[in-house]
Amino acid sequence: MPDRLKRSLPTAILSLAFLSSTSVFSQEIEKNIKSIFDEALTNNSAWDNLTFLCKKTKGRIDGSPAAAAAVEFTRQALLKAGADTVWLQPVMVPRWERGYEECRITSAGQGSENLAISALGLSDGTTDQGITAKVIEVHNFDELKTLGRKQVEGKIVFFNRPADNTLINSFAGYGGSVSQRTQGPSEASKLGAVAVVVRSATQAMDNFPHTGVTHFEDNVKKIPAVAVSTKGAELLSSWLKADPSLTMHLISECRTFPDTWSFNVIGEIRGSEKPNEYITAGGHLDAWDTGEGAHDDGGGCVQAIEMIRLLKTLGIKPRHSVRAVMFMNEEISGTGGRAYAAEARKKGEIHYAAIESDRGVTSPRGFGFDADSTRLTKLQGLSKYFAPYNIRDFDRGGGGSDISPLKALGALQIGYIPDIQRYFWYHHSANDTLEQVNERELQLGSASITALVYLLDLFEL
Amino acid sequence: MPDRLKRSLPTAILSLAFLSSTSVFSQEIEKNIKSIFDEALTNNSAWDNLTFLCKKTKGRIDGSPAAAAAVEFTRQALLKAGADTVWLQPVMVPRWERGYEECRITSAGQGSENLAISALGLSDGTTDQGITAKVIEVHNFDELKTLGRKQVEGKIVFFNRPADNTLINSFAGYGGSVSQRTQGPSEASKLGAVAVVVRSATQAMDNFPHTGVTHFEDNVKKIPAVAVSTKGAELLSSWLKADPSLTMHLISECRTFPDTWSFNVIGEIRGSEKPNEYITAGGHLDAWDTGEGAHDDGGGCVQAIEMIRLLKTLGIKPRHSVRAVMFMNEEISGTGGRAYAAEARKKGEIHYAAIESDRGVTSPRGFGFDADSTRLTKLQGLSKYFAPYNIRDFDRGGGGSDISPLKALGALQIGYIPDIQRYFWYHHSANDTLEQVNERELQLGSASITALVYLLDLFEL
Numbered sequence A, B: 001m002p003d004r005l006k007r008s009l010p011t012a013i014l015s016l017a018f019l020s021s022t023s024v025f026s027q028e029i030e031k032n033i034k035s036i037f038d039e040a041l042t043n044n045s046a047w048d049n050l051t052f053l054c055k056k057t058k059g060r061i062d063g064s065p066a067a068a069a070a071v072e073f074t075r076q077a078l079l080k081a082g083a084d085t086v087w088l089q090p091v092m093v094p095r096w097e098r099g100y101e102e103c104r105i106t107s108a109g110q111g112s113e114n115l116a117i118s119a120l121g122l123s124d125g126t127t128d129q130g131i132t133a134k135v136i137e138v139h140n141f142d143e144l145k146t147l148g149r150k151q152v153e154g155k156i157v158f159f160n161r162p163a164d165n166t167l168i169n170s171f172a173g174y175g176g177s178v179s180q181r182t183q184g185p186s187e188a189s190k191l192g193a194v195a196v197v198v199r200s201a202t203q204a205m206d207n208f209p210h211t212g213v214t215h216f217e218d219n220v221k222k223i224p225a226v227a228v229s230t231k232g233a234e235l236l237s238s239w240l241k242a243d244p245s246l247t248m249h250l251i252s253e254c255r256t257f258p259d260t261w262s263f264n265v266i267g268e269i270r271g272s273e274k275p276n277e278y279i280t281a282g283g284h285l286d287a288w289d290t291g292e293g294a295h296d297d298g299g300g301c302v303q304a305i306e307m308i309r310l311l312k313t314l315g316i317k318p319r320h321s322v323r324a325v326m327f328m329n330e331e332i333s334g335t336g337g338r339a340y341a342a343e344a345r346k347k348g349e350i351h352y353a354a355i356e357s358d359r360g361v362t363s364p365r366g367f368g369f370d371a372d373s374t375r376l377t378k379l380q381g382l383s384k385y386f387a388p389y390n391i392r393d394f395d396r397g398g399g400g401s402d403i404s405p406l407k408a409l410g411a412l413q414i415g416y417i418p419d420i421q422r423y424f425w426y427h428h429s430a431n432d433t434l435e436q437v438n439e440r441e442l443q444l445g446s447a448s449i450t451a452l453v454y455l456l457d458l459f460e461l
Helices: A016-020 A023-041 A045-056 A065-081 A141-152 A170-177 A184-190 A230-242 A294-313 A335-346 A373-385 A404-409 A439-459 B016-020 B023-041 B045-056 B065-081 B141-152 B170-177 B184-190 B230-242 B294-313 B335-346 B373-385 B404-409 B439-459
Strands: A085-097 A101-107 A111-114 A117-119 A131-138 A156-159 A195-199 A225-228 A247-252 A255-269 A274-284 A320-327 A350-356 A364-369 A393-396 A412-418 B085-097 B101-107 B111-114 B117-119 B131-138 B156-159 B195-199 B225-228 B247-252 B255-269 B274-284 B320-327 B350-356 B364-369 B393-396 B412-418
Touching (some): A023 A373, A045 A065, A045 A294, A045 A439, A065 A085, A065 A255, A065 A294, A085 A335, A101 A230, A117 A247, A131 A141, A131 A195, A131 A230, A141 A184, A156 A184, A184 A195, A225 A230, A255 A294, A255 A335, A294 A320, A320 A439, A335 A404, A350 A404, A364 A373, A404 A412, B023 B294, B023 B439, B045 B065, B045 B439, B065 B255, B065 B294, B085 B335, B101 B117, B117 B247, B131 B141, B131 B195, B131 B230, B156 B184, B195 B230, B195 B247, B225 B230, B255 B294, B255 B335, B294 B320, B320 B335, B320 B439, B350 B439, B373 B393, B373 B439, B404 B412, B412 B439
Parallel strands (some): A156 A195, A195 A225, A274 A320, A274 A350, B131 B156, B156 B195, B274 B320, B274 B350, B350 B412, B364 B393
Antiparallel strands (some): A117 A225, A255 A320, A364 A412, B085 B255, B131 B247, B255 B320, B364 B412
């Protein structure tokens, strides 16, 4: 498709107003975007890459052999996609490893029951004998503090605040319940708790425990901490109502090892006019060990690789340099995102815009922009190019934790927004598998991200 | 929530302009709609009903014992949901039954391979010995006619036109390929073909054959006709390229029996002011025998039942009569939709609006209205009430085949539009199971439909 906008883009910075008034330009842009969608929707590369990540690098938590395999696989995939340059960027990552896990509750009146659990990242382990203690249920930190050390000491604290399913923004529902996972173990430890069990942060009512990282404040003793499924939490709560003296036997043989080296994986198409100005799209390569990391965030990674392939295959030569970035260690301590930004700063790179896809790879709805009203209005002017694809949401919003360190370098933060209603059914659980991804929805996302990169490259908004 | 709009709605017909200017009214409406969403999102009734339909009435094709079970189950579910009246409306339905199926291709050079197939509804069966014949591949009826009787007679015709995956409207992609299923067998039979194999009408590339009805013209000999999966179609096509003389052995022991009685299932809330004017919401109860009929269309049925439950639970008393209608026999010959409209006409019922949910039960995007510009603009005025739920698409569109006979009675035709990108992964195949439905997406759909019924009842647009 040798048209003018593909072969060589205008050297002058093109204003949106100018281009909008130039119908020939508009038509060429529309044609190029259609070619991006057509190619994405009729090619299996992204799906094949995701299949490999899910089925051959399952459990690619930081510092694991599977994560190393994922680094090497995506390096090769970026070369195959046609990137001009592909390299690995060293990143120090934590190394925490899950062990044998068991949770059994025993009540005089009701017998015994096993609960499916999943240790929280960076939590402390038990011995292989585990611990046995009474359980005390709370729903928030105020309740915990009111109970005080006297009632908490020596017990297992059970945080049981559900996500609010009436919040239409499922991330807000998640956000309202997740603090008990991220800070709950630390808060409970301060009052002498011997362990923590946290209700999974999800709108789903099922048997999957959803893990995630927990953070202990400095000088707070690390204790064992595990997530229990929502159904498990309901059961535990009902047993506690019947018998507040029930005991829990908990084994979680996870261990923390010294930090080790891993890598961000970066593939670049060199810009034809502004090679030192960058537009990036990416996701994170690490994933929780219990699932396949399909939606979180293998999908975001393969969409970025596909962006490179689409631009190269269609002969679209960007003026700015365009990078696909697979960040390492989003899930535990974010060193990948910080390492990327630090090197960019050191090299004096100008980062113009960064897109993150880390909300699952369901059907596209639009993008969220971290921009003031004036700039947002300009960016919303691009939405007309997405209307034929039924992508309508161009709103204020954030990018994500991997690209947020680039904000200080002036990069426009952009979040890819798919339909988020079912995301937390999968998030951080064994249910995050390839089978929960639809190929066409993944493809539409790749095309959307590529189209936005193409437009940002063209318009410089 | 005893507020004015719920307890007793204004007797005067309220114009949208009037209400819009009355902020108290608007706020009460918004509050009621929020209560509809809140209740839908925190209750499992619809999911439980869908679970029963999928797991206990699987295979509920017209005239089957499973269909009879689905009729009785939904009758009870409507009573439980609180409908004032629930009844069965007799409908004559065809009775076609799948039998043993086998398809094996044999080539001198390449050996033998079995293909997964699924007989088309109303197709003719083979004997238990099956038939063996050469295969000729075509992509459309022109190609078939060009080949002519000389090359077609005695052969099995293989229609291999794929869906166009570049069409963003997945129904258009489906629509472009499905005529080879609906009319292909009849056209091939006219030229003396002994059987037909049709590529599945889907954007998916997988191993599921997707069935569906086929129609033989009067005086055309019925012949065996089966769908093959898209992967099977690709394989068959590649084998034919290598060996145009390969043979296919086909067994399809399906049979057609005399028509029998079944029922539409109807639940009604009597209108407080205009009891003889109706708003309906519904789906179809019959489903292809190979799957569970989760997306097509158990989901649409349980959303309509849930609409009754939501209105009753929240104490919303509609002025018009509101009906949930589960139509029988949408898949084969549409007698349910016609029987419903015929009785409505006979009784002099005024049907004001009819909503059909038969595009899967994924995340809601909006509604399609079969209305002229003036009316559409008025209806689009309602979209502001859906904005908080990220439901933005209020466009021109159609309802569906079950409610189309009501158009002659003046009923506004409305289609519920969820995100349709992955629908044809499930449609008419063994992959249409409960596991492919997300509870929250189903709930959001129930709430959307109920909110629209509530608004139409209020505004009379």
